[in-house]
Amino acid sequence: MSKKSRREINAEQRARQQRVRDEARDRCRPSRDDLARMLLWKMIMSTEKHPRGRREALDRLRDEIVDGLDIQGFDVRESEDVFEDLAARYADGLFPFRPKRHLNSA
Structure with missing residues (x-):
């Protein structure tokens, strides 16, 4: 052959x-990305209930995520910027995701 x-x-x-x-x-x-987006949103939203304060909890979450991205080779400052942009976008508490219309066809 x-x-x-x-x-x-x-x-x-x-x-x-x-x-x-x-x-x-x-x-x-x-997908893996669908789960990751939902997990990040839930984690950011859960900082609202954190007893030590939202900003402190959010900073700790950001630092852990950015440390992992740094290990992969991403720029720390850029990673922090992306995280802060997402956190600001998610801060209003509204569900930030579009419906997946193709999933409703069943």
Whole structure:
């Protein structure tokens, strides 16, 4: 049997990945990013109830997340900026996510 070309391998991978995405959509299965967004929102919102104060809890959460991003090679200052932007956006307490209309078709 001859070795597959890079083009054939890539085409098969694209088809396989599309099947995975289609199956996930059909099953209404959240992605890793969907879970991460919801987790971050819940964590930021939970700082409201923190006994030591919201800002202190938020700073501790930011520092832990930014430390992990720093280990991965992201810029610390940029990571802090992104976190603070998200925290400010989430601060109003409103649910910040758009409905996933394609999930309501079932």
